[in-house]
Amino acid sequence: MGKRILITGAAGFLGSHLCDKFVSEGYRVIGMDNLITGDMKNIDHLLKEESFEFFHYDVTRFVHVAGELDYILHFASPASPIDYLKIPIQTLKVGSLGIWHLLGLAKEKNARILIASTSEVYGDPLVHPQSEDYYGNVNTIGPRGVYDEAKRFQESMTMAYHRFHGLETRIARIFNTYGPRMRLNDGRVIPAFIGQALRGEDLTVFGDGSQTRSFCYVDDQIEGIYRLLLSNYSDPVNIGNPEEITIRDFAEEIIKLTNTSQKIIYKPLPADDPLQRQPDITRARNILGWEPKVSREEGMRITYDYFKGLTEEELFKSEHKDFAKHIKR
Numbered sequence: 001m002g003k004r005i006l007i008t009g010a011a012g013f014l015g016s017h018l019c020d021k022f023v024s025e026g027y028r029v030i031g032m033d034n035l036i037t038g039d040m041k042n043i044d045h046l047l048k049e050e051s052f053e054f055f056h057y058d059v060t061r062f063v064h065v066a067g068e069l070d071y072i073l074h075f076a077s078p079a080s081p082i083d084y085l086k087i088p089i090q091t092l093k094v095g096s097l098g099i100w101h102l103l104g105l106a107k108e109k110n111a112r113i114l115i116a117s118t119s120e121v122y123g124d125p126l127v128h129p130q131s132e133d134y135y136g137n138v139n140t141i142g143p144r145g146v147y148d149e150a151k152r153f154q155e156s157m158t159m160a161y162h163r164f165h166g167l168e169t170r171i172a173r174i175f176n177t178y179g180p181r182m183r184l185n186d187g188r189v190i191p192a193f194i195g196q197a198l199r200g201e202d203l204t205v206f207g208d209g210s211q212t213r214s215f216c217y218v219d220d221q222i223e224g225i226y227r228l229l230l231s232n233y234s235d236p237v238n239i240g241n242p243e244e245i246t247i248r249d250f251a252e253e254i255i256k257l258t259n260t261s262q263k264i265i266y267k268p269l270p271a272d273d274p275l276q277r278q279p280d281i282t283r284a285r286n287i288l289g290w291e292p293k294v295s296r297e298e299g300m301r302i303t304y305d306y307f308k309g310l311t312e313e314e315l316f317k318s319e320h321k322d323f324a325k326h327i328k329r
Helices: 013-024 088-094 097-109 145-165 189-198 218-229 247-258 282-288 296-308 312-316
Strands: 004-008 028-033 052-056 071-074 112-118 169-174 203-206 212-214 237-239 244-246 264-267
Touching (some): 004 013, 004 097, 013 028, 013 218, 071 097, 071 218, 088 097, 088 145, 097 112, 112 145, 112 218, 145 169, 189 203, 189 296, 203 247, 212 247, 218 282, 237 282, 244 247, 247 296
Parallel strands (some): 028 052, 071 112, 169 237, 203 264
């Protein structure tokens, strides 16, 4: 029998791709998700697999898994601005209570745990590119602070368990990632631009468009996470694509890719929106032997083809998911 792994946030964008990866590598995978932002259609194809089982569960409550457990991947968190600005308390809870419960489970099972951190721990950075030894520039009380600080606390708690209990821990600082299974209107740059282009709308750029992002295709991201989990390195590692582009130039690329005639319109920049985002992946190259392989041109073509396959209802519906039924207190 293969090794057994728990993946939280299993029905989300990255979580579902991780489930695919570990099933394909011969692991017995337990997926867990409260479906507050995840979608069962992302893992429907796995439900017939004997090596995959799914639990609809909220990890901010006590987490128990029967039997042996070798690894835990904690990917249960809202990750897009439209989500964490609508459900700020739940975002903070999954980064505090959620990680506490999962670290406790890892300690009980003597399992190695990898947590999904984020480039947002760097905030609006004062150094460029961002390396793992940069401590960040984060507004703790701003609207984005609920996500940024949840992830920063999650890192602190993880390292405390590593140092105090000797727990095997890994920290992946994930930069902008894209690919199939992203939600079309979740507030992130790529699905927002592609959705607007497919609907014949002008592309919305916030600020003057000079702010930068670095986009990593999902297959590269999953491979980096996989290698980090199996490595012997416990400090944070940036996993992202260092190829930087301005948002304005990226919008022009989308217009060219989609062969549309939309204009670019400009709106005020949201509070604390980072002006630069580019990972220094020296550590990932040296320790994991990893770097991105999929070009933005190739990755965007695959992603665009995925979004083109959506139904008209999916294309035109607004992203106004009813979060109320998930909110306990």
